[in-house]
Structures are given as C-alpha cells and as structure tokens.
Amino acid sequence: xxxxxxxGDSPGPGPGPARGADASSEGGPMPVVVGDLQxxxxxxxxxxxxxxRDAPGAPLWFCGDLVNRGxxxxxxxxxxxxxxxxxxxxxxxxxxxxxxxxxxxxxxxxSDTLTxxxxxxxxVELLDWLRTQxxxxxxxxxxxxxAGVLPGWDGAQxxxxxxxxxxxLGGDRPGEFLAAMYGNEPAAWHDGLAGADRxxxxxxxxxxxxxxxxxxxxxxxxxxxxDAAPPGHLPWFRAPARRTTGLTVVFGHWSQLGLMQLxxxxxxxxxxxxxxxxxxxxxxxxxxxxxxxxVGCG
Ligand SMILES: [Mn+2]
Numbered sequence: 001x002x003x004x005x006x007x008g009d010s011p012g013p014g015p016g017p018a019r020g021a022d023a024s025s026e027g028g029p030m031p032v033v034v035g036d037l038q039x040x041x042x043x044x045x046x047x048x049x050x051x052x053r054d055a056p057g058a059p060l061w062f063c064g065d066l067v068n069r070g071x072x073x074x075x076x077x078x079x080x081x082x083x084x085x086x087x088x089x090x091x092x093x094x095x096x097x098x099x100x101x102x103x104x105x106x107x108x109x110x111s112d113t114l115t116x117x118x119x120x121x122x123x124v125e126l127l128d129w130l131r132t133q134x135x136x137x138x139x140x141x142x143x144x145x146x147a148g149v150l151p152g153w154d155g156a157q158x159x160x161x162x163x164x165x166x167x168x169l170g171g172d173r174p175g176e177f178l179a180a181m182y183g184n185e186p187a188a189w190h191d192g193l194a195g196a197d198r199x200x201x202x203x204x205x206x207x208x209x210x211x212x213x214x215x216x217x218x219x220x221x222x223x224x225x226x227d228a229a230p231p232g233h234l235p236w237f238r239a240p241a242r243r244t245t246g247l248t249v250v251f252g253h254w255s256q257l258g259l260m261q262l263x264x265x266x267x268x269x270x271x272x273x274x275x276x277x278x279x280x281x282x283x284x285x286x287x288x289x290x291x292x293x294x295v296g297c298g
Contacts, residue, residue: 029058030140031088035268035279036063036252038094039070039113041079043278043297050293051280058282061137063252063268064092064146064207066130067114070273073098074116074126081129089133090162092146092253093207096181099169102127105178132170135206136162142266142283143244147253148209150189150216151239155247161202168199188217205236210254212236225256237265250283259294263287272297 032051037044051058066080066089067073080087098114100106102123108114117126136158137144149158168177180196181203189201204218211219211233219233226235236242237249245264252269259279260267272278275298282291 029055030283031059031061031142032280032282033061033063033144033250033266033268035270036065036092036255036272037067037070037076037080037278038065038273039067039073039076040272040278040297041072041076043272043295044076044079047278047280047293047295050295051282054291054293055282060087061144061250062087062089063144063250064090065094065252065269066092067098067117068094068112070113073113074120077117077126077130078122081126088137088144090137090144090146091130091133091135091207095130095133096178096203096207099127099131099174100178100181103175103178105175106182131174132166134162134166135203138247140283140285141246142248142250144250146207147251148205148236149242149244149249150205150209150212150218151214151236151242152189152216153205154243158206158244162206165199165202165206184218184220187219188215207253209236212239214239214241223256226254248283248287259292261287261290261292266290270294 032055034044034047060083062080066076080089097106098117101108101114102118117123120126135145138155138159143155143158177199181200183200186193186197186201193201208220209218211222211229213233216239219230222228222230229235248264248266250266250268254267255269255271255274257267259270266281268279268281270277270279277294278297280293284290
C-alpha cells in the first residue's frame with residue numbers, strides 16, 4: 001500500500017504499461033476508474049485499499065471533480081497528484097472552478113471548500129499540475145470524460161478538441177482562457193467555431209453536459225434524473241446519431257444517474273459528497289467482466 005499512501009514522490013508500483021498502451025494484450029491489469037471525489041479523501045483511501053487488494057497495481061483513472069464541497073479538497077488533490085503516472089485524471093467543472101478562483105476570475109461560492117488549497121504552501125505546484133491535466137482520455141476503446149460528449153464528435157475529434165483546451169489552460173496565459181471560459185453560449189458545436197467560443201463549447205460539453213437536443217444543442221438548466229429531460233431534449237448519451245457509440249464512454253458528474261452500467265456507457269458519480277457512495281470499476285473488453293467496488297460515505 002506504500003504507493004497509495006500519498007504525499008511521496010513514488011510513481012507507483014512497477015514500471016507498468018506505457019500510457020495509452022493496450023495493457024490487456026501485454027498482460028497488465030486493465031484500468032480501474034474512480035468516480036467523482038469532491039474532496040472525500042477518506043472514502044478514496046478506503047476504496048483503494050480494497051481495489052489494491054483485488055487488482056494490485058492497476059492503472060487508476062479519475063473522472064474529475066477531484067475537489068470542492070467535500071471536507072479534504074487539499075489532501076485529495078495532493079494524494080491524486082502524488083500517484084504520478086499511475087493515475088490519469090480528466091478535469092471536471094469543480095476543478096475548473098478552483099482554477100478560475102485561483103486566477104481571480106471567479107469568486108468562491110459559499111459552499112466551496114477550496115480555501116485550504118488556495119492558502120497551501122504547495123499551491124503553485126498543485127494548481128500548475130491541475131491545469132495541465134487533460135479533459136479527455138482514450139485507451140482500451142474506453143473514452144474518459146467528466147460529463148459528456150456531443151453527438152457529432154467521435155473519439156478522435158473529442159481528444160483533439162480536449163487537447164486544444166488543455167493547451168490553452170496549460171499554456172503561458174491560463175487567466176486569459178479562464179476569463180473567457182464561462183457562459184452557456186454558443187450552445188451547439190460547429191466546425192467553424194474559433195477562439196473563445198470554440199473552447200467554451202468544448203469545455204461545456206466535456207465538463208457540464210447532461211441534456212441536449214438530438215442534434216446536440218446543449219441545455220444546462222436541468223440537473224434532474226435522466227427521465228426528466230426538458231421538452232425536445234434527451235440525455236446526451238441517448239442522442240440517436242452519437243458517433244462515440246463504438247466506444248465505451250466513461251463519465252461522472254451526474255450523481256442522479258448513480259452507477260449506470262451499460263455495454264457502451266459507464267456512469268460513476270454515485271454521490272460520495274452527498275453521503276452516498278464512492279465507486280470504482282475495473283474496465284473490461286467484455287462489460288460483463290467489469291469489477292465493481294463501492295464504499296459508503298455517510
Ligand atoms: Mn461535475
């Protein structure tokens with residue numbers, strides 16, 4: 001368990017498969033994906049004790065929203081960063097909110113638990129690490145995002161667009177990007193979008209999306225269950241012409257869905273921060289072979 005104790009510089013046990021390599025053909029364990037943490041480090045540690053016992057050394061994927069609302073945002077951020085190359089994290093809306101507050105773009109909310117990070121002696125290292133993380137990751141035919149993908153995007157386009165955001169946020173002027181990031185418009189993607197509008201659509205789809213029209217126009221007011229779509233809308237993953245149906249899309253963000261396991265979909269936000277559960281699932285080429293771990297967080 002030493003590699004999971006956090007705080008050290010250890011990159012984790014063993015050399016492991018190269019990032020993005022097909023570990024299943026190399027005999028390495030498939031990744032274990034963990035749902036939205038939101039600063040719930042004690043839950044994560046209890047969960048990983050069980051994961052490590054059953055699937056030792058498996059790569060760890062985190063579906064974003066590492067921080068905020070929960071009690072240990074600073075410690076959670078340090079812990080995941082200390083996992084080094086063993087872990088892949090995609091950014092969620094709360095992670096972006098932290099960065100926007102840190103760069104003076106947004107005010108903290110009353111319910112935020114980010115002060116510890118903002119006042120930490122290692123604040124610069126933590127925030128620079130966070131802002132260089134991807135917004136999408138694809139390996140083993142599984143596409144990891146925080147919230148969703150638009151129906152017109154395939155896996156390759158999703159990765160390419162996420163990389164545009166990562167370059168802007170991770171570059172020399174993150175404040176410029178963050179200042180232009182917020183807003184609900186434009187609500188739909190088209191290939192001619194450029195500049196801030198283009199990146200805003202990408203960020204909103206990958207980190208905030210729940211409902212859209214069949215054609216992919218996004219709606220952000222509704223946060224209810226999947227069967228409560230506003231008129232003319234449906235959950236993004238039900239869009240009839242969705243081009244990521246050949247992949248398994250793994251995502252969090254939508255705690256009302258709970259653990260949703262379908263052949264091409266895996267939803268993992270089980271409301272840890274709301275006193276429900278934290279969930280981990282080991283991916284498998286055959287969905288029936290997935291392994292699931294859950295801990296209660298009440
Ligand atoms: Mn979220």
